[in-house]
Amino acid sequence: MRVVMGLWIVLLGLVSGAAPALAWGAEGHRIVAFIAASQLDGRARAEVTRLLGGPLPGSMVRVSTWADEIRRDRPRTAAWHYVDIPLGSAGYDAARDCRHGNCVVAQIERDQRLIADRTLAAPVRAEALRFLIHFVGDVHQPLHAANDDDRGGNEVHVVLNGRRTNLHAVWDDAVVRALGHSPAHVARRLERQITSADRARWRRGTAMDWANQSFGIATRDIYARFRGRTPRYAPLILPPNYARDEAPLAARQLERAGVRLAWLLNRAFAR
Numbered sequence: 001m002r003v004v005m006g007l008w009i010v011l012l013g014l015v016s017g018a019a020p021a022l023a024w025g026a027e028g029h030r031i032v033a034f035i036a037a038s039q040l041d042g043r044a045r046a047e048v049t050r051l052l053g054g055p056l057p058g059s060m061v062r063v064s065t066w067a068d069e070i071r072r073d074r075p076r077t078a079a080w081h082y083v084d085i086p087l088g089s090a091g092y093d094a095a096r097d098c099r100h101g102n103c104v105v106a107q108i109e110r111d112q113r114l115i116a117d118r119t120l121a122a123p124v125r126a127e128a129l130r131f132l133i134h135f136v137g138d139v140h141q142p143l144h145a146a147n148d149d150d151r152g153g154n155e156v157h158v159v160l161n162g163r164r165t166n167l168h169a170v171w172d173d174a175v176v177r178a179l180g181h182s183p184a185h186v187a188r189r190l191e192r193q194i195t196s197a198d199r200a201r202w203r204r205g206t207a208m209d210w211a212n213q214s215f216g217i218a219t220r221d222i223y224a225r226f227r228g229r230t231p232r233y234a235p236l237i238l239p240p241n242y243a244r245d246e247a248p249l250a251a252r253q254l255e256r257a258g259v260r261l262a263w264l265l266n267r268a269f270a271r
C-alpha cells in the first residue's frame with residue numbers, strides 16, 4: 001500500500017509539473033494590478049472603472065488574468081504574451097523578434113493606442129485595456145523577454161524541492177509565491193518599498209525599453225547563474241532556497257510593472 005501511495009505521489013508530481021506555463025502566474029498579475037490601481041489619478045480611475053464595469057482595485061485585479069484565460073480559445077493571441085530576444089544578442093530587434101507585431105512589445109503599443117482612442121467603441125477599448133493590464137505585467141517577467149532556444153526557459157527541466165517543473169514556471173509562480181500568498185498584502189508591502197526616486201526613474205521609456213531591461217535581467221541574473229548547466233533532458237536540480245533567493249528580483253520587477261502600468265494609463269486617459 002505504501003508503495004502504491006508513493007507511486008501516486010510521484011505521478012501527481014509529474015502531472016502537475018507538466019502543466020504548461022502561461023505568464024507570471026495569476027498571483028504576479030494580481031500584485032501588479034493592485035500596485036497600479038493605487039497610483040491612478042482621478043481621470044484614469046474614472047475611465048478604467050467605466051470601461052471595466054466595476055470599482056477599483058477589484059475590477060483591475062479580476063481582469064488581470066483574463067488574457068491567460070482566453071489564450072486557448074484564441075490561439076493567435078498566444079505569442080502576444082512574450083518576446084523571444086535571443087540570448088547573446090544586443091537586444092530587441094523588431095524585424096527579428098516581433099514579426100507581424102506578434103509579440104508583447106508591439107501589443108502593448110497597440111493596446112495603448114486603442115484605449116486612448118475615444119472614437120472607438122467601448123467594448124473594443126475595454127478589451128484592449130484587459131490585454132494591456134496583463135501584458136505590462138508579462139513584459140516585466142524576465143523570461144518573457146529572453147530565449148535561449150528553450151522557449152524562455154519552458155524547456156529547461158528543473159526540480160525544485162522535489163517537484164519536477166521548468167525554469168520558466170519557477171519564475172512565473174514559485175519565485176512570486178515566495179513573496180507571500182495574498183496579492184493584496186504583498187502589493188502593499190512592495191508599494192512601501194518604492195521610493196519617489198524609484199518612481200521617477202521607472203516612469204520613462206517604452207515597452208521596448210522595458211523588454212530590454214527584462215532581457216538584461218534574464219541574461220545576467222537567471223541564465224548566467226546556470227551557464228553551461230541548463231541540460232535539456234536531464235533535470236537541473238535547483239537549490240532548495242532558489243525561489244526565496246530570487247524573490248527580491250521578482251519583487252522589483254512587479255513594482256516596476258505596477259508603476260509603469262499606472263503611468264501609462266494616466267497618460268492614455270489624460271484630457
Ligand code: ADE
Pocket residue numbers: 022081082083084143144145146147151152153154
Ligand atoms: N513561448 C515561447 N517563448 C516564450 C517566452 N519567452 N515566454 C513564454 N512563452 C514562450
Ligand code: ZN
Pocket residue numbers: 022023024067068081134138
Ligand atoms: Zn501572459
Ligand code: ZN
Pocket residue numbers: 021022023024141144168172
Ligand atoms: Zn510565463
